[in-house]
Amino acid sequence: MGVVITRRGHSGAHRFAKPYTSRACRPTGMGLKGRDLVSIKDLSKQEIESIISAARRHIPVAEGKRTSTLLDGKLLALAFFEPSTRTRLSFETAMLRLGGRTITIADPAVSSVAKGETLSDTVRMLSGYADAIVVRHPNEGASRLASQVSEKPVINAGDGAGQHPTQTLLDLATMEEHFHTLSGLKVVLMGDLRYGRTVHSLAYALALFGAHLVLTSPPALRIPEHIRSDLAEIGADIREEADLRRAVQDADVLYVTRIQKERFGDLAEYARVSSGYRLDPSILEEVKPSFIVMHPLPRVAEIPSEVDSSSHAAYFRQAFLAVPVRMALLSLILSGQPGPGGG
Amino acid sequence: MRELKITPIKNGTVIDHITSGFALEVLRIIGANNLDKESTVSVALHVRSRRMGWKDIVKVENMELSPQKVNAIALLSPTATISMIQDFKVIEKRPVTLPDHFTGVLKCPNPNCISNQGEPIEPEFDVVHRRPLALRCRYCDRYVDDFLPHLKTR
Numbered sequence: 001m002g003v004v005i006t007r008r009g010h011s012g013a014h015r016f017a018k019p020y021t022s023r024a025c026r027p028t029g030m031g032l033k034g035r036d037l038v039s040i041k042d043l044s045k046q047e048i049e050s051i052i053s054a055a056r057r058h059i060p061v062a063e064g065k066r067t068s069t070l071l072d073g074k075l076l077a078l079a080f081f082e083p084s085t086r087t088r089l090s091f092e093t094a095m096l097r098l099g100g101r102t103i104t105i106a107d108p109a110v111s112s113v114a115k116g117e118t119l120s121d122t123v124r125m126l127s128g129y130a131d132a133i134v135v136r137h138p139n140e141g142a143s144r145l146a147s148q149v150s151e152k153p154v155i156n157a158g159d160g161a162g163q164h165p166t167q168t169l170l171d172l173a174t175m176e177e178h179f180h181t182l183s184g185l186k187v188v189l190m191g192d193l194r195y196g197r198t199v200h201s202l203a204y205a206l207a208l209f210g211a212h213l214v215l216t217s218p219p220a221l222r223i224p225e226h227i228r229s230d231l232a233e234i235g236a237d238i239r240e241e242a243d244l245r246r247a248v249q250d251a252d253v254l255y256v257t258r259i260q261k262e263r264f265g266d267l268a269e270y271a272r273v274s275s276g277y278r279l280d281p282s283i284l285e286e287v288k289p290s291f292i293v294m295h296p297l298p299r300v301a302e303i304p305s306e307v308d309s310s311s312h313a314a315y316f317r318q319a320f321l322a323v324p325v326r327m328a329l330l331s332l333i334l335s336g337q338p339g340p341g342g343g
Numbered sequence: 344m345r346e347l348k349i350t351p352i353k354n355g356t357v358i359d360h361i362t363s364g365f366a367l368e369v370l371r372i373i374g375a376n377n378l379d380k381e382s383t384v385s386v387a388l389h390v391r392s393r394r395m396g397w398k399d400i401v402k403v404e405n406m407e408l409s410p411q412k413v414n415a416i417a418l419l420s421p422t423a424t425i426s427m428i429q430d431f432k433v434i435e436k437r438p439v440t441l442p443d444h445f446t447g448v449l450k451c452p453n454p455n456c457i458s459n460q461g462e463p464i465e466p467e468f469d470v471v472h473r474r475p476l477a478l479r480c481r482y483c484d485r486y487v488d489d490f491l492p493h494l495k496t497r
Contacts, residue, residue, distance in 0.1 A: 039484075118462050141457040141482025145464060160455050162483055226479075226486040 033336035036147040036154045037329065040165040040201045045208050052173045054328035054338035055321065061097050061340060062324040071100035074334050077130035078104040079122065079146075080157070081137040086297060086319060087157050087167070091134050094326035100334070103130060120149045127151045132334055135159070153333050161195045167296055168201035170325040172209075174318040175253060178292055182209035188247045190216045191257035191277070191302065193223040198296045199257055200227050207236030215240045216247045218273050221259065245283055252288065254279075256295045256302050279303050284312050294318050349385040355404040355428050360438075362420040363389055366399035369423075371496045372415045373403060381405045395422060415448045417441050418490045421476070443470050445478060449493045456483040466495075 032047065043051070060066040076095045080088050092102050105122070119142055126133050127150040135146045136157040143156035143163070158164040176182055187206055193199050193215055203213055203223070213236060215223055222240070231238055241247040248254055259277055264270035278301055279293070292314035295303055299315075307313050331339045361369055366386050375384050385402040392398040408416075408425065416423050417439035426436040447465035451458045458466040458480065468478035468487065477488040487493060 119457065119460075120462050120464070137457070138455070139457040139460055140453060140455050140484070141480065144482050145457050145462060148464075159457075160483075226484065229486070230484075 031336055032329075032332040033334075034153055035333060036150075037165050037333070038143045038147050038154065038156045039163045040168045040205050042165070048169065048172065048205065048208075050338065051169055051325065051328050051332065052176050054332060055169075055173050055325040056177075057339040058097075058324035058327040058331070062094075062320070062327060064097075066340065067099075068097065068340055069099035070331055070337060070339065071095065071098040071334055074100040074132075075130045076100055076102045076330065076334075077126040077133045078102055079126055079133055079135045079137075080105060081119070081135075081142070084136050084157070086322065087136060090322035091155075091157065091326050091330075093323050094330055097323065098327055098330060100330070119145060123154070124149050124151075132330070155329065155333070163201050164198050165201055166322075166326060166329060167198045168205050169329065170318065170322045171198070171202050171255070171294065171296070172205055173321050173325050174294060174314055175292075177317075177321070178314060179252060179290070182206070182211060185209075185211045185252045186214065186250060187211050187253040187255060188214045188216060188241075188244075188251045189255050189257075190244060190247070190279075192221045192259045193217040193257075194221040195260055196221075196257040199223075199255070202255065203227070203231055203236070203238075204234070207231050207234050207238070211237075213238040214247045214251065216242060216244050218259075218277065220269070220273050244279075245286070248283060248287055248291070250288070252291060254291070254293045256293065256299075258296075258298065258300055258302060274300075277302060279307065281307050281310075284310060287312065349387050349400065349402060351431055352383070352385070352402050352404045352428055353431055355382070355402065355406055356408055357426040357428060357433075358401045358403075358408075358416065359398070359424045359426065360392065360395060360420075360422045361399040361401065361416075362422060363395070363397035363399055365420050366401050368419055368491065368494075369399070369401050369416055372412050372419070372494065373401070373406070373408065374412075374496070375403070378403070378406060398422075411447055413439055414442055414445055415494060415496065418445070418448065418476070418494075441470060441473065441476070444468070445470075448495060449478070449487065449490060450495055451480045451483060451485055452487055452489075452493050453480065453483050453485040456480060456485060458482045 061068045078088055078091055095102050123146040132153045133150055134155045134157045135143045137159050140160035140162035142159040143154055147154040156163055156165055189199050256279060259274040261270050291312050293312050295315040297315060297319055328339055331337050358369055366388050383404045387400040390398050390400055423439045424436060426433045445468040449466060449468060451466050458464055467481040471477050471479045477486055479486055
């Protein structure tokens, strides 16, 4: 097919002056088919619930116990402009498990990007090839730009220190699977709350579900004021606690993030901030039996390996759930179907 | 009779009630350096004003302001008024109004924002608070409440 016609009726012709109201901003309740996912704010609470619920249906396929051809004939472009292992592999796994295929920019150093091509042009080109585009980029707002120029749905897989909505969805799915609810959970967010994009999206979504947030971070890595202000706007119950031992008392979840070396211009500053930043396993002796420790991985030294065998360690389950959650999202966006078992 | 500090103009634009001290920034916004010789520019700094105490005034002959420039003036000086003059008469006078949305007026203060990376796009901002005024970048979500350093005219 030479010219791509989208649901919105646009031809493949130039439409750079597309208004800001992208597919992501369509009124909710219209289903996710053909929509962008740039920020977790693009989804209503009900849509988040529907993705988490659809993810459950995909677990047997994600585990290889069943097969699916739901996305047979569909092509997903993976446009990764910065290094990523698990996000890229989990999207690729999700697409392949559903019978679809992928094309990949895995190393921008050897692609047209290295020749100075703009993101806008790269995305416009990809949108002519594939049925949806997953974008990971070092600059904040890159996915928003991609969604403006793309004829096809754009899924943000992390943009700089900005949003990472699919990580949030799998984080929520992990908590929901363990506690069967998100409402009223007490969640401690620990670590790099300044640059950690996973935490910003997660804090917003948890607040939406009425969770209580406790923030604990080194002073240099406190949550940015504009994120706090966003959280306050939706009535988040949020407090800061410097002492981790006190923070986890009565808590349900400890969400640990890596202090990201790549976000520091000054390596001495990184070494200063990250040294001593480590979960002391003895803290787990005083927590509730149902308490879980989560981490978006990869970890460096924040969680010692002796925690891995503890019943509180949920981060490997969390990493696995990346696949069924991304399967659910791709199914809903590309086919409008929640997944195996009807819908 | 009051002494006129700057003389009337025949045709052009008068920007009055500029926050005292901001006239030179307004000149930058209107691109006074690049105007041709037909456009005489008069500037009055620190003029007594009943309403404001002190104000600045800028008069430019044979020039109309684009909506984008009016928006930039509104960001710096929400009290400003703009009068269109024809044959020494004021044919239209209106206060600047803050739109809900700004395009191409400010640069995003976040150096890592995609709008600062040479992409073929104009920076875009939404007004999130009016008093005090705060904007948010449509690309990276960064808040901006200090506009002067980020004006594209600088």
